[in-house]
Amino acid sequence: MTACWLELPDDALFGVHNLPYGVFTTPDEPSRRRIGVAIGDYVLDAGAAAHATQALREVAAPLSAPALNPLLAAGRPVWTQVRAALIAWLTDADHRPAVEPCLLPRQDVALHLPFEVGDYVDFYSSEHHATNLGRLFRPGSEPLTPNWKHLPIGYHGRSGTVVVSGTPVIRPRGQRKAPDQDAPGFGPSRRLDIEAEVGFVVGAASPLGVPVPLDAFADHVFGVCLVNDWSARDLQAWEYVPLGPFLGKSFATSLAPWVVPLDALDHARTAPPARDVAPLPYLDDREDAEPWGLDLDLEVRLNGTVVSRPPFAGMYWTPAQQLAHMTVNGAGLRPGDLYASGTVSGPEHGTEGSLIELAWNGERPLNLPDGSTRTFLEDGDEVTVSATAPGPHGTRIGLGEVTGRVRPAGSAPLAPH
Amino acid sequence: MTACWLELPDDALFGVHNLPYGVFTTPDEPSRRRIGVAIGDYVLDAGAAAHATQALREVAAPLSAPALNPLLAAGRPVWTQVRAALIAWLTDADHRPAVEPCLLPRQDVALHLPFEVGDYVDFYSSEHHATNLGRLFRPGSEPLTPNWKHLPIGYHGRSGTVVVSGTPVIRPRGQRKAPDQDAPGFGPSRRLDIEAEVGFVVGAASPLGVPVPLDAFADHVFGVCLVNDWSARDLQAWEYVPLGPFLGKSFATSLAPWVVPLDALDHARTAPPARDVAPLPYLDDREDAEPWGLDLDLEVRLNGTVVSRPPFAGMYWTPAQQLAHMTVNGAGLRPGDLYASGTVSGPEHGTEGSLIELAWNGERPLNLPDGSTRTFLEDGDEVTVSATAPGPHGTRIGLGEVTGRVRPAGSAPLAPH
Numbered sequence: 001m002t003a004c005w006l007e008l009p010d011d012a013l014f015g016v017h018n019l020p021y022g023v024f025t026t027p028d029e030p031s032r033r034r035i036g037v038a039i040g041d042y043v044l045d046a047g048a049a050a051h052a053t054q055a056l057r058e059v060a061a062p063l064s065a066p067a068l069n070p071l072l073a074a075g076r077p078v079w080t081q082v083r084a085a086l087i088a089w090l091t092d093a094d095h096r097p098a099v100e101p102c103l104l105p106r107q108d109v110a111l112h113l114p115f116e117v118g119d120y121v122d123f124y125s126s127e128h129h130a131t132n133l134g135r136l137f138r139p140g141s142e143p144l145t146p147n148w149k150h151l152p153i154g155y156h157g158r159s160g161t162v163v164v165s166g167t168p169v170i171r172p173r174g175q176r177k178a179p180d181q182d183a184p185g186f187g188p189s190r191r192l193d194i195e196a197e198v199g200f201v202v203g204a205a206s207p208l209g210v211p212v213p214l215d216a217f218a219d220h221v222f223g224v225c226l227v228n229d230w231s232a233r234d235l236q237a238w239e240y241v242p243l244g245p246f247l248g249k250s251f252a253t254s255l256a257p258w259v260v261p262l263d264a265l266d267h268a269r270t271a272p273p274a275r276d277v278a279p280l281p282y283l284d285d286r287e288d289a290e291p292w293g294l295d296l297d298l299e300v301r302l303n304g305t306v307v308s309r310p311p312f313a314g315m316y317w318t319p320a321q322q323l324a325h326m327t328v329n330g331a332g333l334r335p336g337d338l339y340a341s342g343t344v345s346g347p348e349h350g351t352e353g354s355l356i357e358l359a360w361n362g363e364r365p366l367n368l369p370d371g372s373t374r375t376f377l378e379d380g381d382e383v384t385v386s387a388t389a390p391g392p393h394g395t396r397i398g399l400g401e402v403t404g405r406v407r408p409a410g411s412a413p414l415a416p417h
Numbered sequence: 418m419t420a421c422w423l424e425l426p427d428d429a430l431f432g433v434h435n436l437p438y439g440v441f442t443t444p445d446e447p448s449r450r451r452i453g454v455a456i457g458d459y460v461l462d463a464g465a466a467a468h469a470t471q472a473l474r475e476v477a478a479p480l481s482a483p484a485l486n487p488l489l490a491a492g493r494p495v496w497t498q499v500r501a502a503l504i505a506w507l508t509d510a511d512h513r514p515a516v517e518p519c520l521l522p523r524q525d526v527a528l529h530l531p532f533e534v535g536d537y538v539d540f541y542s543s544e545h546h547a548t549n550l551g552r553l554f555r556p557g558s559e560p561l562t563p564n565w566k567h568l569p570i571g572y573h574g575r576s577g578t579v580v581v582s583g584t585p586v587i588r589p590r591g592q593r594k595a596p597d598q599d600a601p602g603f604g605p606s607r608r609l610d611i612e613a614e615v616g617f618v619v620g621a622a623s624p625l626g627v628p629v630p631l632d633a634f635a636d637h638v639f640g641v642c643l644v645n646d647w648s649a650r651d652l653q654a655w656e657y658v659p660l661g662p663f664l665g666k667s668f669a670t671s672l673a674p675w676v677v678p679l680d681a682l683d684h685a686r687t688a689p690p691a692r693d694v695a696p697l698p699y700l701d702d703r704e705d706a707e708p709w710g711l712d713l714d715l716e717v718r719l720n721g722t723v724v725s726r727p728p729f730a731g732m733y734w735t736p737a738q739q740l741a742h743m744t745v746n747g748a749g750l751r752p753g754d755l756y757a758s759g760t761v762s763g764p765e766h767g768t769e770g771s772l773i774e775l776a777w778n779g780e781r782p783l784n785l786p787d788g789s790t791r792t793f794l795e796d797g798d799e800v801t802v803s804a805t806a807p808g809p810h811g812t813r814i815g816l817g818e819v820t821g822r823v824r825p826a827g828s829a830p831l832a833p834h
Contacts (some may be wrong), residue, residue: 032763186699337577
């Protein structure tokens with residue numbers, strides 16, 4: 001691959017091997033949403049570049065939409081064609097005169113939810129996280145439920161409250177009951193937490209009644225996007241038996257503004273952990289030449305201090321297995337469906353993807369540089385999850401970051417997005 | 418209210434006091450979706466009627482859309498205005514010449530999903546159903562979990578697999594494990610079931626961070642629609658601990674084609690059952706002058722035979738309480754959000770809303786007139802849920818019906834809807 005005609009440092013996380021997609025507006029035209037592609041410190045106005053280069057209609061049309069959904073719906077052959085066009089525009093000096101005017105400094109644009117979310121599913125696929133949560137939520141029982149190593153456990157979340165990175169998160173109110181209380185009380189959550197996760201963005205639809213097999217993963221999944229699945233542990237603990245998490249999660253789920261295409265993650269593919277239990281055939285990737293483990297390094301910062309470095313490579317279930325499971329009952333897929341990995345937690349302290357694990361249910365508070373400690377989030381706290389992955393020739397690519405600051409319960413409402 | 422100029426029998430379920438909304442196409446123009454209103458054996462092409470009567474733009478515009486979402490988004494004042502216009506068109510003889518040509522025999526049109534579903538939430542608000550399921554799923558434990566009388570338990574379902582009445586339901590495959598087996602097997606569900614429910618269709622949006630109080634129910638909910646939440650009990654039993662139902666539900670949820678506006682249900686309002694436990698203030702309707710219990714009579718037919726008559730009036734939690742709970746954490750609402758009551762089951766045998774209750778986990782098979790018996794659904798079975806409600810002057814109004822026939826596992830896929 002040739003180099004970008006823009007001068008980029010060798011360690012640029014948004015280099016020409018990455019090219020993640022997002023949606024932006026400019027201060028001049030705050031209601032005109034456009035598809036942007038991150039390159040260095042710039043965002044490429046992709047629709048304008050397609051126009052300026054007189055791109056083919058199948059490339060230009062999806063890039064000229066106000067959200068990624070038409071591109072998502074177009075399917076893998078178009079994704080390949082669009083990516084090839086973007087690379088050509090940014091590496092071929094002949095294109096430079098037409099394309100360079102379509103670059104905007106990234107600091108000058110506002111970033112929005114990159115696609116309209118269809119269904120949102122959250123999995124629970126880190127063995128370390130599930131073991132930790134099992135110990136904390138069900139003390140005295142086996143931490144992993146008997147089904148855990150037979151299927152990737154998941155549940156549906158609220159797609160209408162998925163918000164873009166930077167959106168403030170209002171502390172939720174709700175019912176919570178301590179084990180020593182007779183009846184629940186009501187008020188602001190006292191145990192507001194994060195979950196650092198990796199989201200997978202479904203592109204090509206599948207009809208009702210047709211499972212998506214393991215080897216069709218890349219035909220349906222367009223790319224990857226960081227997720228923070230904010231969680232009110234006290235609301236969740238009281239409500240979740242028997243039908244699962246509801247209000248403890250549905251107040252907000254934050255999404256990074258950049259969707260990294262699967263093609264950019266070729267060098268991140270890695271073997272998943274050994275399976276202790278033989279998976280049923282529809283989930284069995286043990287003989288696959290190229291299973292879909294991904295070597296992503298996550299980082300969690302709380303008010304600017306790194307508090308965790310969760311390793312995605314250790315996830316027990318891969319995104320291909322999650323997709324195969326989610327559809328094995330015949331559930332159809334729509335462009336814009338989003339599913340998240342579940343909290344990414346590694347085996348060592350300092351690699352957990354949630355505060356309830358990092359601070360062990362309040363028993364092991366985190367020390368911050370300002371001398372304060374944290375067990376759960378306080379009003380005003382800001383949490384940022386970022387990640388990088390191996391790129392070609394020893395480089396790294398970035399997944400950007402998903403950030404959010406906690407506002408007090410009862411803060412002024414947020415406009416619908 | 419004056420009578421319709423169409424001659425309707427006194428017991429017409431789709432009389433002028435009802436006027437439910439749906440979406441239809443004609444054989445001539447199978448891809449032109451239009452809003453229809455059921456009246457007698459006809460459907461009124463509402464957009465055409467608005468045009469023919471030179472209706473005000475705020476009435477004509479939402480009725481001329483291809484789905485109900487713009488009408489839903491418009492909010493209660495417009496809903497009132499549109500309903501008044503419809504009643505005038507159908508009762509005022511002066512309008513008859515313009516409006517009558519907009520009536521089509523209902524048997525000649527195809528009905529579609531009446532709105533694009535945003536988030537789909539399923540509650541669990543019949544005490545009899547929850548008690549029955551607790552006995553069957555968790556023998557030896559208290560059937561109601563400790564939270565049940567403190568909050569309306571609910572969870573998010575898959576909105577992308579909500580289908581209109583009449584859509585065949587392909588038997589799902591998946592993992593299931595009998596208690597006496599060591600490991601799960603895989604195959605078609607052997608315990609395919611129904612759940613007869615009442616759905617509530619959200620119209621007016623609410624922003625993130627703003628709970629919807631009990632008394633704002635009618636500002637946000639547009640109307641009511643029957644739901645059959647098909648359930649694979651064997652898949653569900655194996656997967657649902659700890660994060661709730663997933664594949665046991667997500668293969669299909671059927672929706673009736675008609676949304677009955679809340680205004681048509683004035684005569685159905687009734688006091689909900691006495692609360693054993695004092696609800697927290699945000700859920701407390703005990704002092705309300707007009708709580709939102711609804712006296713709807715459901716009927717479940719299996720291959721044409723009535724097998725159950727579930728009474729909605731006995732539901733422990735009302736739809737107003739469900740909405741207040743669903744949003745108390747600040748979760749926003751979007752036009753087209755759908756939430757269902759949970760299975761409607763009464764206290765007596767013959768009033769249960771699911772087969773697992775009616776046939777008590779297979780111990781008490783249902784006898785059908787053809788001499789066959791049922792514990793769960795067999796391939797080819799057809800289930801229809803219908804309902805009526807009190808109207809003015811001793812009349813009744815209909816909610817129509819939601820029907821579906823079971824196809825064998827692996828049947829040809831269904832086109833995306």
